[in-house]
Amino acid sequence: MRLPGTPPAKSRRSRPAAATMLLSLSLVTLAGRADAATPAGSGSWLDNWFATSDAAKEAQPHWMTPVVTVTPRLEQEIRYDQSWQTRPNDVTLDNYGNNKGLEIIPSFNTELILGIPAYQVRTDAHGRTTGWTDETFLLKYRFAAANEEHGNYIATGFLGVSVPTGSEAFTNHETIITPTLAVGKGWGGRESGFDIQSTLGIAIPTADLATLGEPVSWNTAFQAHTGKLWPEIEVNYTYYKDGPRDGHSQTALTAGLVLGRFELSQRLRFIIGGGYQKVVSSYKVFNDNWVLTARLAF
Numbered sequence: 001m002r003l004p005g006t007p008p009a010k011s012r013r014s015r016p017a018a019a020t021m022l023l024s025l026s027l028v029t030l031a032g033r034a035d036a037a038t039p040a041g042s043g044s045w046l047d048n049w050f051a052t053s054d055a056a057k058e059a060q061p062h063w064m065t066p067v068v069t070v071t072p073r074l075e076q077e078i079r080y081d082q083s084w085q086t087r088p089n090d091v092t093l094d095n096y097g098n099n100k101g102l103e104i105i106p107s108f109n110t111e112l113i114l115g116i117p118a119y120q121v122r123t124d125a126h127g128r129t130t131g132w133t134d135e136t137f138l139l140k141y142r143f144a145a146a147n148e149e150h151g152n153y154i155a156t157g158f159l160g161v162s163v164p165t166g167s168e169a170f171t172n173h174e175t176i177i178t179p180t181l182a183v184g185k186g187w188g189g190r191e192s193g194f195d196i197q198s199t200l201g202i203a204i205p206t207a208d209l210a211t212l213g214e215p216v217s218w219n220t221a222f223q224a225h226t227g228k229l230w231p232e233i234e235v236n237y238t239y240y241k242d243g244p245r246d247g248h249s250q251t252a253l254t255a256g257l258v259l260g261r262f263e264l265s266q267r268l269r270f271i272i273g274g275g276y277q278k279v280v281s282s283y284k285v286f287n288d289n290w291v292l293t294a295r296l297a298f
Helices: 012-036 045-058
Strands: 077-087 091-097 101-107 110-115 119-124 127-132 135-146 153-163 176-188 192-202 216-226 229-239 249-263 269-279 288-297
Touching: 045 101, 153 192, 229 269, 249 288
Parallel strands: none
Antiparallel strands: 077 091, 077 101, 077 288, 091 119, 101 110, 110 135, 119 127, 135 153, 153 176, 176 192, 192 216, 216 229, 229 249, 249 269, 269 288
C-alpha cells in the first residue's frame, strides 16, 4: 500500500480537514462521557440531542449504510473510507478519506454531513501527483419512514454542495450543487432480512458547464443481513450530460460486505467493511476499485 506524501505544513487546503476532524473527535468524546453520565431528566443539551437522534434512528429501518450508495437513512457517525482505483492508460488513483467525515442528526428529520477533504495520490506515465480534494457538505431531509415493525421503508431528499477548496490538481474550481432523491424498502426484521436502497441525483456546477458537465448518478444497493453480517451487491450507473463526456454512460457493479454494529460502549458502535467495484460497461472512466470503510456510530 502506498502512503500519501506529506502536504505542505502551512497549506490552507488542510484546514477544513483539521477542523472537521477536531469536531468529530470532540463529539465522540462527549458521546463516550454520556455513557457514564448525567442523571436521567437532567435536561442538558447533550441529553436532549442524543434523545432526539435516538428517536430519529428508531423511527426508521435499521439497515446498514452500503459501501458506495449513500443511505436514505439518517445516521450519526464518524466515517473514514479509502479506495484504490485503476484507470485506463495505466493510471492509478489512491483516495484517503473519500470525502467522508462527520454525520450528525441535529433534528428529528434531518442529517448534516461535514465531509473531510480526501487526500489523493494519482500515478501515471508522467509521475506522481498528490493533493487535497474539495470540501463537501450534505444535508438530508427525511420525508417519510417506518421501522421494521411498521412498514420497513424510507424516502429522503439530499442536497449536496462541493466547495472549491482543494489542491490545484484535484479541485473542480467551481461550486457544485447535487440534489438527490433516495428511497428504500426492506423485508424481514432487525435480526435478518433483505432491503433495497436507491439514490438518483444530478451534479450541477454553478459555472464552467463545458468542463464539468452535469453527471446523473443512479446507485442501487441490494443488501441482505443476518446478525452482524451485511453482504450486498450494488449497481452504480452514471450518465454524463454535457461536458467532455457528453452522451456517454458507465455502469459498475460492487460486491461488498459490511460487519457490525459491534458494541464498544453503551452508545458507541464500530462498523467495518469493504467492497470490490468493477466497471462492466464498454465506456470506462475507471476499470476497477477496491474500497475500505470504517465507521464509529454514536
